[in-house]
Amino acid sequence: MPSRLLSHLPTDLQVATIDFKHTTMLDSHSHFYCDAFDNDREAVVARAREAGVRHVILPNENLESVPRLAAMREQYPGYISMTLGLHPEDVHDDYHDVLDQMHPMFDQYPVIAIGEIGIDLYWDKTWRIQQQHALDIQLHWCHELDLPFIIHCREGLDDILDVIDHLDCPVPRGVFHSFTGTPEDVARIRQRGDFYFGVNGIVTFKKSAVPQLLPVIGLDRLLLETDSPYLAPVPNRGKRNESANIPYINAFIGNALGVNPEEVSAATDRNAASLFGLEL
Secondary structure (H helix, E strand, O other), X not given: OOHHHOOOOOHHHOOOOOOOOOOOEEEXXXXXXXXHHOOOHHHHHHHHHHOOEEXXXXXXXXXXXXXXXXXXXXXXXXXXXXXXXXXXXXXXXXXXXXXXXXXXXXXXXXXXXXXXEXXXXXXXXXXXXXXXXXXXXXXXXHXXXXXXXXXXXXXXXXXXXXXXXXXXXXXXXEEEOOOOOOHHHHHXXXXXXOOEEEEOHHXXXXXXXXXXXXXXHOHHHXXXXXXXXXXXXXXXXXXXXXXXXXXXXXXXXXXXXXXXXXXXXXXXXXXXXXXXXXXX
């Protein structure tokens, strides 16, 4: 393991395995229902359990992913929770039809949130207006169904805040997942509501500005997440990510905030349980 990757990490992260025997953690955002895990999904779940991850939330992306999420929830009852929503990268001209098909599924599946939803203009701005409309509709679902949201935001914060500002219903509760904004962005978001912020492996990257955001956000509004199979933390950066990497993120946050890992895990689990209505 190259020492340059370890220079900014606490000592206990400089070993291949972290012992979290007395720590349990929740992965609030994982996609290990996707085909990247088709060959070893059971082993991935086993590794997550062994690492101390006691619950995993799987955010939906589109109509096609719903059966996969539902199957995993049935296969691992009490360990997996699922959400429903249309990912902004899957919003196209047919988004009204897709959302019309998705809405009745809230009566079919025991979902805990609406997501992941939001705005993504990083690669393509073609569907910007459609993404705004789809977000507005799904934020109204949050109010209608009394469910929180999971927001995906990539080059789209101005648009998301504009949609929130023009809601004709109370602003729902929710989390801005994989948050990598600025302190000013945190302040702008908090002007609209008392939201949570999801932090994943990006916090461990050498040039990441996320560590400086942690005290601005505060431990009482942080959620741990992996966003697997993407964004694996140091020391596994570049590899397929999975929930078993949560301890690295947990320990890094603790080091950055000057608290022990158990305090981080207790607070972030409590935050997730409060937001999503989980009994852990």
